[in-house]
Amino acid sequence: MDIQKLKEDLLKGKRRALAKAITLIESKNPHHKELARKLLEGILPYTGNSVRIGISGVPGVGKSTFIEVFGLYLIERGHRVAVLAVDPSSQITGGSVLGDKTRMEELSRREEAFIRPSPSGDSLGGVARRTRESIFLCEAAGYDMIIIETVGVGQSEISVASMVDMFLLMQLPNAGDELQGIKRGVMEVADAIIINKADSDNIKRAELAKKQLENALGILKRQDKDWQTPVILVSAREKRGIDEVFSTIDRYVKMRKSSGAFEKKRKKQSVDWMWSVVMEGLKSLLESNEKISSIARDMENAVINQMTTPSLAAEYILSRFKESLCEGGAPWRG
Amino acid sequence: MDIQKLKEDLLKGKRRALAKAITLIESKNPHHKELARKLLEGILPYTGNSVRIGISGVPGVGKSTFIEVFGLYLIERGHRVAVLAVDPSSQITGGSVLGDKTRMEELSRREEAFIRPSPSGDSLGGVARRTRESIFLCEAAGYDMIIIETVGVGQSEISVASMVDMFLLMQLPNAGDELQGIKRGVMEVADAIIINKADSDNIKRAELAKKQLENALGILKRQDKDWQTPVILVSAREKRGIDEVFSTIDRYVKMRKSSGAFEKKRKKQSVDWMWSVVMEGLKSLLESNEKISSIARDMENAVINQMTTPSLAAEYILSRFKESLCEGGAPWRG
Numbered sequence: 001m002d003i004q005k006l007k008e009d010l011l012k013g014k015r016r017a018l019a020k021a022i023t024l025i026e027s028k029n030p031h032h033k034e035l036a037r038k039l040l041e042g043i044l045p046y047t048g049n050s051v052r053i054g055i056s057g058v059p060g061v062g063k064s065t066f067i068e069v070f071g072l073y074l075i076e077r078g079h080r081v082a083v084l085a086v087d088p089s090s091q092i093t094g095g096s097v098l099g100d101k102t103r104m105e106e107l108s109r110r111e112e113a114f115i116r117p118s119p120s121g122d123s124l125g126g127v128a129r130r131t132r133e134s135i136f137l138c139e140a141a142g143y144d145m146i147i148i149e150t151v152g153v154g155q156s157e158i159s160v161a162s163m164v165d166m167f168l169l170m171q172l173p174n175a176g177d178e179l180q181g182i183k184r185g186v187m188e189v190a191d192a193i194i195i196n197k198a199d200s201d202n203i204k205r206a207e208l209a210k211k212q213l214e215n216a217l218g219i220l221k222r223q224d225k226d227w228q229t230p231v232i233l234v235s236a237r238e239k240r241g242i243d244e245v246f247s248t249i250d251r252y253v254k255m256r257k258s259s260g261a262f263e264k265k266r267k268k269q270s271v272d273w274m275w276s277v278v279m280e281g282l283k284s285l286l287e288s289n290e291k292i293s294s295i296a297r298d299m300e301n302a303v304i305n306q307m308t309t310p311s312l313a314a315e316y317i318l319s320r321f322k323e324s325l326c327e328g329g330a331p332w333r334g
Numbered sequence: 335m336d337i338q339k340l341k342e343d344l345l346k347g348k349r350r351a352l353a354k355a356i357t358l359i360e361s362k363n364p365h366h367k368e369l370a371r372k373l374l375e376g377i378l379p380y381t382g383n384s385v386r387i388g389i390s391g392v393p394g395v396g397k398s399t400f401i402e403v404f405g406l407y408l409i410e411r412g413h414r415v416a417v418l419a420v421d422p423s424s425q426i427t428g429g430s431v432l433g434d435k436t437r438m439e440e441l442s443r444r445e446e447a448f449i450r451p452s453p454s455g456d457s458l459g460g461v462a463r464r465t466r467e468s469i470f471l472c473e474a475a476g477y478d479m480i481i482i483e484t485v486g487v488g489q490s491e492i493s494v495a496s497m498v499d500m501f502l503l504m505q506l507p508n509a510g511d512e513l514q515g516i517k518r519g520v521m522e523v524a525d526a527i528i529i530n531k532a533d534s535d536n537i538k539r540a541e542l543a544k545k546q547l548e549n550a551l552g553i554l555k556r557q558d559k560d561w562q563t564p565v566i567l568v569s570a571r572e573k574r575g576i577d578e579v580f581s582t583i584d585r586y587v588k589m590r591k592s593s594g595a596f597e598k599k600r601k602k603q604s605v606d607w608m609w610s611v612v613m614e615g616l617k618s619l620l621e622s623n624e625k626i627s628s629i630a631r632d633m634e635n636a637v638i639n640q641m642t643t644p645s646l647a648a649e650y651i652l653s654r655f656k657e658s659l660c661e662g663g664a665p666w667r668g
Contacts, residue, residue, distance in 0.1 A: 041643075136643065181556075187553070215549055219546065221516060223518065274645070274651075277644065300608065306381065309466075311466070311467065312375065313608045314608045325659050
């Protein structure tokens with residue numbers, strides 16, 4: 001594979017090159033990994049110039065419909081839009097609902113748009129890692145609005161929130177007892193809440209839901225005191241509220257950039273990401289050592305059965321691990 | 335030091351022995367650490383038989399007043415009460431506000447009560463670890479109600495929530511715009527919210543605050559569907575609402591025990607704790623290696639300056655770390 005050519009085509013914004021590049025970074029083949037490394041290092045100087053937006057919501061909330069309408073709205077305004085999916089369920093299904101090509105038909109036909117399904121057959125960690133690198137590739141290809149879409153499965157929202165500049169939570173227009181609960185931790189990471197399907201006979205309930213959510217948000221303290229999470233009524237179907245979503249994103253990004261919080265968050269996200277990969281690597285270093293991983297399992301049982309304390313068990317695992325490291329070659333060799 | 339004697343006195347419930355044992359596990363002296371290990375292993379069979387309650391709230395909310403009144407209430411009902419503090423601020427002050435002996439005067443005079451300040455001059459991680467082991471010691475000494483108190487500093491509430499059976503959040507009777515925001519993540523771990531100082535001319539505001547908090551809680555989804563976080567009005571000063579706090583704890587514990595969730599959570603907490611100590615150990619293994627830690631610093635900067643991707647940087651750190659491990663003795667030797 002000609003990486004130089006791929007890089008040039010990518011920087012020219014060719015969609016096929018972008019698709020090919022993402023396939024390359026998703027590959028588990030060692031040779032491909034090496035090529036992917038070269039490519040990523042080559043395009044890094046051309047990355048970062050985008051707004052990264054996370055969108056989460058339960059199935060049926062209308063994410064695809066909204067993203068299609070919103071994506072076309074952005075294109076009208078001269079933006080180039082990439083849509084990436086983080087969908088751990090594709091791990092089970094082997095094929096992602098979010099990747100369904102019949103979704104966002106009109107958007108996907110536009111040259112200014114790029115839509116990529118979630119890599120399937122991978123853990124959330126794996127999906128997240130590849131998505132983070134796909135963001136770089138999309139940016140190098142000139143996409144200045146990157147939308148990371150996820151269903152509310154497990155920890156996926158938290159994972160997506162850690163890779164975007166702004167996180168949008170989509171809700172159904174349910175109020176009162178019908179108001180669907182928001183999963184622990186998700187309300188905390190939402191920079192704005194979109195109530196979709198606020199149309200026809202839903203409007204009253206949508207407005208009540210907005211009021212109730214605003215009250216709840218008023219009680220939760222944000223780290224950035226200069227932003228109060230807004231609740232926006234939208235009808236993707238009737239294309240209403242789209243401009244308010246856009247102006248909210250615009251206002252948030254301008255505010256964060258002028259305060260320096262925008263850059264600061266991206267740098268923190270990168271450093272945190274680096275360390276999380278290091279820690280994963282250290283853990284797999286320990287787990288790849290059969291003797292130590294069986295000791296760890298024994299210690300887990302000892303702790304559960306109150307035969308030792310967690311910290312004493314941990315110290316034992318660590319000491320045995322240190323001993324083993326240099327016995328007849330380190331555990332990861334060969 | 336005669337560990338056997340200490341253990342016997344501890345199991346007899348002697349407060350001086352308990353105080354001495356906690357001082358031992360807090361010691362950083364290697365010989366003491368070894369003795370502490372022996373003691374902990376000796377008393378483990380006698381641990382676990384308590385209800386561990388976390389209480390958090392901003393300074394001024396009236397934690398001490400409440401805990402004194404509540405502690406005496408528990409003693410009246412035949413319980414033995416231990417109060418431990420997790421106060422990272424003692425790290426800075428060198429002495430803990432929570433440890434102030436003049437607090438809880440009446441409670442501290444009771445033989446059935448044991449009050450221990452937060453170990454000072456230590457990180458939150460260190461405080462948390464020693465507190466977790468102190469819980470075991472208190473249980474071995476026959477204290478069946480363990481209260482872990484913390485101020486809302488940094489991550490201390492989350493840390494405390496991870497070591498208790500039930501987490502109580504104390505709030506001031508402020509409503510409307512005065513209603514103090516609840517820190518991100520804390521609302522999620524609260525199993526009950528206590529609004530203190532609900533007396534005299536505060537009552538109306540306290541009732542409004544209760545209503546507003548209940549609305550907010552209604553929107554947040556709990557993992558355990560069979561419990562809705564209650565909001566309880568209390569006046570520690572006028573000793574009102576104390577019985578409702580007790581009956582709420584009693585109801586929660588009975589519900590969790592009958593469903594098996596009580597034991598399950600404790601086991602998970604122990605295993606999570608073990609792994610967090612292992613991961614800390616692995617990280618310090620890496621950081622204690624001067625060459626690697628300087629490489630890590632360089633990589634952090636490279637990532638921040640977009641000269642490499644976080645995962646490529648992480649892979650580089652890991653590969654250099656693996657190489658270094660067996661060069662002329664492992665990094666932790668000597």
